[in-house]
Amino acid sequence: EGLFYSAAAHKRSEVIGDTEVRDTLRITRATTEKLHDFAFELAQKRKERGKPGRVTCVDKANVFTSMAFFRKIFDEIRPNYPDIEANYNYVDAQALDLVRRPWDFDVMVMENMFGDILSDLGGGLVGGMGMAACAEIGDENGLFQPAHGSAPDIMGQDKANPLAAILSGALMLDYLGERSGDSRYTDAAALIEASVDKGFSANALRPMEFGGDMGTLATTREVVAGLKG
Structure with missing residues (x-):
């Protein structure tokens, strides 16, 4: 749909020799x-x-x-x-x-x-793509993942911000709660989001991505501690 209707993978673009290309925006x-x-x-x-x-x-x-x-x-x-x-x-x-x-x-x-x-x-x-949670929801299925992709330049260095992945998990739990009618999923999603909110409000969450001093493990542990508190 939209301009992605003509994405290269679909081969729907009109290619006119080596002089012109036309893409279709479909609504x-x-x-x-x-x-x-x-x-x-x-x-x-x-x-x-x-x-x-x-x-x-x-x-x-x-x-x-x-x-x-x-x-x-x-x-x-x-x-x-x-x-x-x-x-x-x-x-x-x-x-x-x-x-x-x-x-x-x-x-x-x-x-x-x-x-x-x-x-x-x-x-x-909101500070960087390390906060960009993503939910791709279709008629029958949902895909939940950070929007930022991988970061091979900092692999294994305990520097990546895990919050986009954690918040994508919260989106997944909310989706499962809605689909199943089981409020425990929805409640769990709300707890995760609240832990992240409280962590930033109290300056307890300080990811390196934002110039802070907390790596992947420390940031994750703080979110988990917020769930227990």
């Missing part, structure tokens, strides 16, 4: 409706947990017909969630606003390429 109603429903339902869950619980539709509807269609479907879905505040932002303005006033945003829904870029910007805002 379908079926996928976009599921995406917007997911965003609003996520906002509802976050609101129940004391978060802002607002949704921002990030697009470029003033330029691209596909993005205008994306926003049109957002407007059709929006009335189904009257308890959730919703608004729009063009993607370039969103990049500016995330740097200038990130606290004004909670859940943002957008096309894949825009999300690929702004998610890294979000990682930078």
